[in-house]
Amino acid sequence: MQFRVLGSPAAAVVLVGLILALGGCSSGSSRAEAASSAKPPEKRKPAPDFQLKDANGQMFRLSDYKGKVVLLNFWATWCGPCKIEIPWFVDFERTYKDRGFAVIGIALDDDGWAVVKPYVERRQMNYRVAMGSPEIEQLYGGGEGIESLPTTFIIDRQSRVADIHVGLLGKSDYKDEIEELLAANDRVETTRQSIP
């Protein structure tokens, strides 16, 4: 029997291609086990913009977050590894919010808000959560959509994809990467302010 990480060989080709195009990194379980490090700025591709409605019924766009470091996490209530990451993201949102950081969770549950809203409340998710759509899945996952969960895109202040993680990673990997991106941008801000 042929081993496939993704739903079909065609899907695998499309998703790997898209991931390479967006972030220039590898995908799959091996990626999940690797230590993370944001790609150099010159190798980052623009994060596709989208518009979605959040749990409070408010419309928002990714471009509203320009100037912030964004952790864009695709997840579902039936995804065990996603459940592990949620408390980490709650912590990141609380810790880094004032430094220009935000988490956005995109839920891919077929049953919609009926199952997602109670879950969000029970887990006390303090960050913005929206329901996924075929359009955003196409934008971030290619023709077959997002085929593995969790899948997380780390987006820099210039709305570029700095890294992509497919599968469960360590909390410290995310933390290091977020701090790296925030510090890099802090340095840019400091330099700008020091110019007379």
Added chain:
Amino acid sequence: MKNRALPVRCGVAAIAWAALWAQTAGVMSLLPPARLRVPRTGLVEYSLKAAVEPGYHVNSDKPNDEYLIPLRLSWDPGAVEVLAVKFPKPLLEKSDFSEQPLSVFTGNFEIVTQFKRAAGATPGPGLLTGKLRYQACNDKMCLPPKNIVVKVPLLVE
């Protein structure tokens, strides 16, 4: 002399050929199903042989978390009536991402369905269709729920 059995044989062959395909989706597959012979009276037990790719598991029919998606086998109405669907005893597997062991199936296992002939079923060959819905994960990630279309050649006696 005209061979009257030929169209029947061709029909059975076509059904069997169709049944060889579309029995896989993602990391789970079904072995090509054997023909189901439905007796005039009484019950018949029919086994579907499933396989999950190494490193992955699928939730059992009774997962121990309300949010997990159970394994489900459903059959379309037709020449047979479903009396029961029996899943094997699940494994209780410890996972990196769950505090309590997960109720799962891995590797090769069988799902048994008890059928009886439906009232008014016409004797002869046919095709029974159904759907196996599953959701799979490995230690690091989960795949969206998928459906496998099940096609079983049958012979109503």
